[in-house]
Amino acid sequence: xxxxxxxxxxxxxxxxxxxxxxxxxxxxxxxxxxxxxxxxxxxxxxxxxxxxxxxxxxxxxxxxxxxxxxxxxxxxxxxxxxxxxxxxxxxxxxxxxxxxxxxxxxxxxxxxxxxxxxxxxxxxxxxxxxxxxxxxxxxxxxxxxxxxxxxxxxxxxxxxxxxxxxxxxxxxxxxxx
Numbered sequence: 001x002x003x004x005x006x007x008x009x010x011x012x013x014x015x016x017x018x019x020x021x022x023x024x025x026x027x028x029x030x031x032x033x034x035x036x037x038x039x040x041x042x043x044x045x046x047x048x049x050x051x052x053x054x055x056x057x058x059x060x061x062x063x064x065x066x067x068x069x070x071x072x073x074x075x076x077x078x079x080x081x082x083x084x085x086x087x088x089x090x091x092x093x094x095x096x097x098x099x100x101x102x103x104x105x106x107x108x109x110x111x112x113x114x115x116x117x118x119x120x121x122x123x124x125x126x127x128x129x130x131x132x133x134x135x136x137x138x139x140x141x142x143x144x145x146x147x148x149x150x151x152x153x154x155x156x157x158x159x160x161x162x163x164x165x166x167x168x169x170x171x172x173x174x175x176x177x
Contacts, residue, residue, distance in 0.1 A: 023142070024065070024099035027174060030057035032147060034168030038073045038086070041160035046084060046116075049075040051164060053088070062099035067092050069110070071164070082120040088153070088164075089113055090131060104137040104145075114155050127155040137170060145170040 032055035040046040053071030060066070073086040090112030097105045109132040116125040133151035140146060147170045153162040 023101075023139075024059050024062050024096045024104060025172070026059055026061050028059045029173045030055070030059070030065075030067075030170050031173070032057065032067070032168050032170040034071075034147070034149070034166040036149075036164065036166030036168075038071075038075075039163040039165075040075070041155075041162055043158065044160050044162075045078045046086070047076040047078060049073050051088075051166065053166070055168075055170075057094070057170075059096075063096050065094040065096065067094060067108075067110075069112070077118055077120070077122060080118075080120045080122065082118060082122075084119065085117045087115040087117070088129070089115075090129065092131065096137075102139045104139070106135050106137065108133050108135060108149070108151065114153075125157065127157050127160075129153050129155045131164075133164075143172045145172075 034053050034055065036051050037048060038051040039048045051071050051073045053069060055067045055069050057065055057067035069088065069090045069092060071088040075084050075086055077084045090110045092108045092110030095107045112129050114127045114129050118124060131151045131153045133149060135147060135149035137145040137147050147168050149166045151164040153164055155162065
């Protein structure tokens with residue numbers, strides 16, 4: 001925990017000492033590691049647990065981008081008290097508001113899948129998911145942004161309503177601004 005505070009303090013100092021050249025740039029690729037929480041619908045009998053993941057993105061225009069999202073949740077299946085691994089994989093479209101600002105709010109929507117792998121005798125499940133939500137990117141430098149996201153993740157089979165909330169960093173590549 002101490003290391004996280006040190007890194008955040010260092011990033012804050014760097015952000016205050018550099019000029020604000022932030023913007024979303026067409027043709028830029030991004031890499032966004034994240035951590036957060038995943039709240040499962042009560043009908044799934046899965047405990048709320050931390051989520052870890054990675055987003056790979058591309059900005060088509062200043063406003064429009066797309067991201068592939070991969071995430072992992074190690075949770076507990078409450079009916080048998082056994083460990084369960086949940087993998088989420090989605091493709092999302094993003095719409096950035098104020099793309100030339102240091103603080104860039106955005107909306108996101110996507111489609112993908114969820115794989116639930118039980119470690120007991122419960123049959124594994126693969127589900128189709130649809131998600132939507134919003135987020136903020138705060139540029140520390142033209143190639144680095146702090147990021148926060150919230151997604152409502154609907155999984156089908158029987159419909160389950162889940163919530164994912166994350167924080168992370170976004171690293172931009174391929175465009176020199």
